[in-house]
Amino acid sequence: MSGRDSVERIHEMCEDGHCFDALKLADRELQREPKDPDLHAGRAEAALRCNELDTALEAATRALELSPDDAESELLLATVLLYLGRVADADVHLARAAQLDPEHFVVPHRITSAEFDAIAAAVVAELPDGLAKLLDDRGTAISVQPLPRLDPPETDPHILGCYFSNPLGLPWAFSAERGVGIQNEPPDAVEIYQLIIETWCPDEATLRREIRTTVLHELGHAFGMEHAELDEDGL
Numbered sequence: 001m002s003g004r005d006s007v008e009r010i011h012e013m014c015e016d017g018h019c020f021d022a023l024k025l026a027d028r029e030l031q032r033e034p035k036d037p038d039l040h041a042g043r044a045e046a047a048l049r050c051n052e053l054d055t056a057l058e059a060a061t062r063a064l065e066l067s068p069d070d071a072e073s074e075l076l077l078a079t080v081l082l083y084l085g086r087v088a089d090a091d092v093h094l095a096r097a098a099q100l101d102p103e104h105f106v107v108p109h110r111i112t113s114a115e116f117d118a119i120a121a122a123v124v125a126e127l128p129d130g131l132a133k134l135l136d137d138r139g140t141a142i143s144v145q146p147l148p149r150l151d152p153p154e155t156d157p158h159i160l161g162c163y164f165s166n167p168l169g170l171p172w173a174f175s176a177e178r179g180v181g182i183q184n185e186p187p188d189a190v191e192i193y194q195l196i197i198e199t200w201c202p203d204e205a206t207l208r209r210e211i212r213t214t215v216l217h218e219l220g221h222a223f224g225m226e227h228a229e230l231d232e233d234g235l
Helices: 003-015 019-032 036-048 053-066 073-084 086-098 113-125 129-138 172-177 194-199 204-222 227-232
Strands: 141-145 161-165 190-193
Touching: 003 036, 019 036, 019 113, 019 129, 036 053, 036 073, 036 129, 053 073, 053 161, 113 141, 113 194, 161 204, 190 194, 190 204, 194 204
Parallel strands: 141 190
Antiparallel strands: 161 190
């Protein structure tokens, strides 16, 4: 298997939820190609999805050292730093990514959690009455979290939001944390992730639009829409 084939395979395995196997593959391939920045980046991505943050940091740092002018490597390292709680350090790398590739990356517009919650609440309040009533009837909760939880390991660490279906896919702990109580059929839930959304928003106006789009996108999933349908609708 060539280095390029190995990198593609690592990313495919991560997307399929086999991130521990992807990490093992990356480790094996790096024994043959220790200076391949893409393999280090693949290792970092796999380790991040496995919630092995120290390994992810080491690998992402090495990928950037080997490819210092690569905006994607800056983003990867920044993402790992966000999960380590080092937001200021992450934003240094995101600013560098924006400098290297201003067409695809921005300097994040960061706000407080209270400000973000207020914007999200305003978006929910502006939902059409019929949709709001349907959500109430289903008991669907909409909440803001800083980042996705990397448990289970197939969670995509880059997602802007997530819909947890009823009853499968909604962990019992999630119900308890929300004070919903343990039920035979826990309610649906939508989460949106502040630090990831902010990463792609250079100003407050963009941030407001992205919060609205993310909420509507995840609500689309709640009502059975697939990604292709949501893309057609601009969500």
